[in-house]
Amino acid sequence: MDAPKSSKKRKAVTRDVEEEAGLFSGDELDAGDLDGALSDNANELSSDEDVSDSEVELIDDLSDEDEDDELASDEIPSDGEESLGKKLALTTIDQGETSSEEEPLNYRIEKDANGNDRYIYDEINPDDNSEYSDADENANTIGNIPLSFYDQYPHIGYDINGKKIMRPATGEALDALLDSIEIPKGWTGLTDPSTGKPLELSQDELELLRKVQMNEIPDEGYNPYEPTVEWFTSKEEVMPISAAPEPKRRFLPSKHEAKRVMKIVKAIREGRILPYKPPSDDDDKNKDIINYDLWADEAERPDHPMHIPAPKLPPPGYEESYHPPPEYLPDKKERKAWEEADPEDREQEYLPNDFGSLRKVPGYENFVKEKFERCLDLYLAPRVRRSKLNIDPESLLPKLPSPEELKPFPTACATVFRGHKGRVRTLAVDPSGMWLATGGDDGSVRVWELLTGRQIWNVKLGEEDPVNVVRWRPGKDAVILAAAAGDDIFLMVPPIADPEIEKASLEYIDAGWGYAASKPPPSAAEENKKNTPPQWIRPSSSLAEYGVCAVIPLRYVVKSISWHRRGDYFVTVCPGSSTPASVAISIHTLSKHLTQFPFRRRIKGGGPPQTAHFHPSKPILFVANQRTVRAYDLSRQLLVKIVQPGARWISSFDIHPTSSTASGGDNLIVGSYDRRLLWHDLELSQRPYKTLRYHRKAIRSVRFHPSGRYPLFADASDDGSLQIFHGSVTGDMLSNATIVPLKVLKGHKVTGELGVLEVDWHPREAWCVSAGADGTCRLWM
């Protein structure tokens, strides 16, 4: 269509402007442009066309029939061969001729056959709005004759202008034309998106499409009208297939079923099966009501240890009252504290409140909650059986005598005895309780008036040897003092008592001389022996003046003297490590001036003997070495008991004065250098009944009150203090001794790591005297 358009333009230009050359140049330019745009293969055709086109289009412009032009232009290349093509060409030429003639004027002058001018007028071209129609312009004018007359002609009649109406091209011709244009089979014009190539349908697909288009069943080879096959015959057979006879169950009622039905019937008749009845409300009500005694045959079940009954809630106290005593009401501070506390931390879940009268009491808002919590506790709280303490702490405390009962005991220092130079090593209160004998490092023995502290008598036993121990003879019939200084034991009668007693005591001692003299002197062989008992000798005249009556030279340092209760015997111990075991312990008989060595061998275990005491009532001798205390029966001469206090180094011990009198039990107190005071009940065990450790330093001396009146005992320690205890022994075998600490007496100064060296009791009063390393003695009362 590009070509015709360009031709039209050209036409228009020629019409307006007469310059052909300019036009042509432009035309050529255009055509050349166009040609370039067009395909090359149509070059020749287009050149041909150009010529014819220029003519034809002129006409076309006038006739305004584009399609015909097109058709004509199309047909031009094919005209030379076929008749049809010729005809077409003819018509076009004809048309071209006529139109060219008509153009300048309304009419044309032509020469008719006769050569005459003939005016041929243009066909009036009516406007669109013209009434006139040229619809039948090309109508065949052959009239009512069969068309078959024109079968032999290329035209089929004539139009109104007498022109032949050419036979139109038949379908076959079109088909032939289309067929001549080759379109590949299955061409769709679409592009297969997967391959990018043109989509072409296969034969089968085309066939399928066709069938779908034609409303045919697309399946190939399906026959919708197949003949019926009778699988089940509709005809009834007359003869049975099997000859077996029919079973009874087909036509007789079941006996089993009948039986079961009868069973049910019977059950219903007997009332075993009841017809269903909807339950009424009365039944529900009755269900709740108990109508039998559950505990008709109750049998007690033994209590199981794992069964813990739920604890009951405690009864309410005064503060829960609706009208409590006013002191139970919280004050402002308490109220505030309660309100501020977390509900879990509160001790009570309510605040006491006074409502005054019952009508003012409101409901308790936590009631349901509390009951709910109780429920939770009942099923959720673990239960533990706890033996509840008897909350009376008094019951736990040992049954103690009241403080009033314990009195009297020494509480304060009453008298201080000053006079000794250096330490006072030892002291003793005489059996009458009037005098106090002391011995010290200065080698002197002094006797004082106990209550006033006045020195009455003084004797210097040695220059360098300290007086280690002084002891009064028990018994009031004589006043005899035994003192040990250095290797010797001195027996003295201080001139303090009234002359009768003094005389008696002198006689008592002197009687021994005669007894010793009557005894045959020891043989030389015996004399040579080491353990020969020493002979008692008379003291030097200087000493005799002072009242010393006898001297026992023991050859070893004596540290301990202990009188027998009757005052006839006393036992001495020489604890020095160099002392031979056989002479370490010696028993002296005053009335016979006799000295014996009861032990031949060393006491086993625990080093050298330290101290020894007679039993207050039995013929038993207690000997303590460093670690044990042994009891020997003197009459039977055998070891009775070994007491093991567990102390490292026993310093001293004492036997309870009422031992074995009221009861069978012997009680012993043992003091040790390792700060322990041990109470032994010999009936109970070898081990101590009580171990008391109240001192910070070594215990030097322990002493029971000598009379049974005051159950007191005291100990003296290197820390400068005395401790007074109450230690009562009952006659009851079942009850143990009661020991009550009573008093710490302080007053002695600690000098050279030594404090109180010895303690002794007044024989009748609850007074005690102590000897200190500071050179003083003190009376405590």
Add this chain to the structure above:
Amino acid sequence: MAKIKKKGTSGQAKNYITRTQAVRKLQISLPDFRRLCIFKGIYPREPRNKKKAAKNSTPSTTFYYTKDIQYLLHEPLLRKFRDQKALAKKIARSLGRGEVSDASRLEKNHAPKLTLDHVIKERYPTFIDALRDLDDALSLLFLFANLPSTTHVPPKTIALCQRLCHEFQHYLIVTNSLRKSFLSIKGIYYQATIQGQDIMWLVPYRFVQKVNGDVDYRIMATFVEFYTTLLGFVNFRLYSSLGLRYPPKFDTRSDENGAELAAFTLEGRTVDETPKAIEAKKSTSSSANKVASKDVQAQVDKVIKKAGLDKVKDEQAVETTEEATDAIDKFEPTAPEADTLPQPDISGDEAGALFAPFTFYISREAPKAPLEFMLRAFGCKRIGWDAVLGDGAFTHDETDTRITHQIVDRPALPEGALPAVPAASEGAAQKVRPGTRIPGRTYIQPQWVWDCMNEGKLLRPDLYAPGATLPPHLSPWVKPTRNAYDPRASLAEQEEEGEADMAEEESDEEMEEAGDEKKADAKAEESSAEDDSEEESVDGGMDVAGTDDDDDDEEESESEEVEDFGGFEDEAASESEDEEEAARTQHQKELEAEAAGLPFSSASAGDDKGKKKSSQAKKIASKKRKEEEELERQKMMMSRKKRKLLEKMMYSNKKQSEEAAKLRSKRRKMEKGDN
């Protein structure tokens, strides 16, 4: 070599099982397990060593005794639970299918019904065991009897609880076995003694209970289910032990009219089972009938009066004879070191005779239900109340001349302004104005009833007169113990030595500081008191003060004075003691001065009180120190274990005594404030 013991096969590891394990073993859901535990009374245990009991390292919280759980395995209830679960599934299925009628049928007919009879027999093999465990049951059932019905608490349950509780109360009334009761701020505590078992329970005041969100009613409902069964059996046993028919006859109509306790009629159980009322309860019928049959009423009243008087006489006669024969003699130890054997407090007969001769009338503002129960339980047969309080009263007529005591709970009632003579007036019951007093009867506040029954004797009613300031209401369960504060005793009796003096000194110091504050407080109190008085006067409605009141007051004051005098004497005695002591100290001082060689001037020893006081304080302090020393001394002799135990005990005792001291100081302050 001995066989190596495998771990976890014996001892605590085997004896205890965690809750999860238990639930798994029983193959039930946790809620079901909970219910089962509640029913069977299975509770968690505390193993001695938790680490040994737990097989894994994580500390498990709850342990059960393995044998308990094993024992649950054979529980018939467990099968019921499983049936229930199956049924629930069926119902859910039919509901899912839209077969509602099917579901409802299933629910109605196939729901397994739990019976707890065997459980109760197992848990309480004897009746005494059941009684012992009745405390919680009664408390919970009385609570549920007073709850409003909700979705959680169906009205049926409430009705059942009410019935059981009333039945139990009736038993207590018949046997007079109620012993003590206490009005607390939580509710009313009661204690009864049945077959030697003390049962205490708490009944809430009649208000709508406030329920917080964290209360799970399912748990409580499970408990209630169990307890209702238990109380049912207990009631049956109690009734049958008295020869009464169980359940007692229940009058629905009078119950609807609010008769409560009176809706039940106890019947004897005879051989031919013909019901026979043993308690002739003269319940005056509704007010409509009253007017119509007034003559009849009067006649009946006369008869009752006669009968009542006779009864009283009989009872009194019986009482005296019983006193002669049956009563336990009081044993008093003659020597101080002898043990005191405990003796029972009061018997049922005494309790039954306490209020027997009286006729009570309960005003409409007083709580009827507890008062009726208490009065009946203590032998009162004739109790009337206002018609608004419900049916079942002896009389609704306030002007009835037979009434001896009237329980009122209003502010002061002025006397004298009586509208009309009750005998002459017609229909006086309606016309008695509130606040008036009818002569010839005793007006008391409700607390009188409680205090009388706790004391076991009739107290002076004038202390409890309407409008009077009541004496403090004390719990009857608190036994006076050492170191604990006892509000009944006077302050001087229980004070520690010298405590008052110390307090005085302290308060002197405090006084100066807190003087202003106190003044302000006092002012506030005054104003509040004024307010109170105004209110009371408004409430009272009457402005004429009764002469009786005055008399009472005078009496009171007199008695107080007498008491006061007694107190002074005591004080004087104590003072003389003090003086003696002072004299002794003075003598001591003189001696000391003599010893020191100084002239002793009596003037310096001084009558100066302050000095004396300070010396006393010193003395006390030294005494205390001495006591402490003594204690230390005693402690020295104890073993460490015992000492620790002692210290623990001392701690708790100290706490108690501190509390007591606090209360004492408060009281002291108050007494001082009064003076």
